[in-house]
Amino acid sequence: MRSSPVGAITRGTTNPNRLRRCDRWLAGPQAWRLRQASAPIVVDLGYGASPVTAVELRDRLRRVRADVEVVGIEIDPVRVAAAQALAGPGLSFRRGGFEIPLDGDARPVIVRAFNVLRQYDEATVPAHWDLVRSRLAPDGLFVDGTCDEIGRRAAWVALEPAGPVSLTLSWRLRGLERPSEIAERLPKALIHRNVVGEPVHRLLTDLDSAWARAAGHATYGARQRFVAAAATMREAGWPLRHPERWRLGELTVDWSAVAPGGGHG
Structure with a gap:
């Protein structure tokens, strides 16, 4: 039964x-x-x-x-x-x-x-x-x-x-002001962790900074700006997967980098 x-x-x-x-x-x-x-x-x-x-x-x-x-x-x-x-x-x-x-x-x-x-x-x-x-x-x-x-x-x-492997964030790039606007849509395991000292907060903060530094690419469109920002994140050591997806406004990062209480330093 x-x-x-x-x-x-x-x-x-x-x-x-x-x-x-x-x-x-x-x-x-x-x-x-x-x-x-x-x-x-x-x-x-x-x-x-x-x-x-x-x-x-x-x-x-x-x-x-x-x-x-x-x-x-x-x-x-x-x-x-x-x-x-x-x-x-x-x-x-x-x-x-x-x-x-x-x-x-x-x-x-x-x-x-x-x-x-x-x-x-x-x-x-x-x-x-x-x-x-x-x-x-x-x-x-x-x-x-x-x-x-x-x-x-x-x-x-x-x-x-065996357990969690990644976090993916996906935006409609047209009209995007700051990538961290996605914070209110984080899954339950992370939404209350977007505070100073937590890895997911560092991720979004770094992404906002990379997006701002890539402003010069906006001349070529939001897609090129986002790709440039994502490349900056990867160069900074964030373990991003599937770079071919960046042009879609999509970032996938290893879970170990954003798991509550640990992650990327």
């Missing part, structure tokens, strides 16, 4: 195309996980009042793996019932929580949870991270993220079965 779902019902607000920044990262640097998976199962955990993000996730990841199976999981049975009308090839919905209730011994290669843990207490985050990680496939990935209402700014922590 299946136990009760682990978690609590969230506000469930969502919008079409809200999670595009994370989706294109999953279909880009993380695509190898899907390509080599024997069972390309992807979970949209806590998709909210509308299943639109699960539909979009399936459509975007089909470009990587045509036989991808996206499972939308929600703790609210009313939301699950409402989503069934959109179920079809490569997309299903079921009730559950952080325990990731899949059939048999199936394990997901990707679990995406956006704007879910943001609504929980910070102290509960590690236990929920651990539970989801325990359900992943060997090369699986759990993404715990947060974004604004229409996806202009997004931030997410990527975790593998």
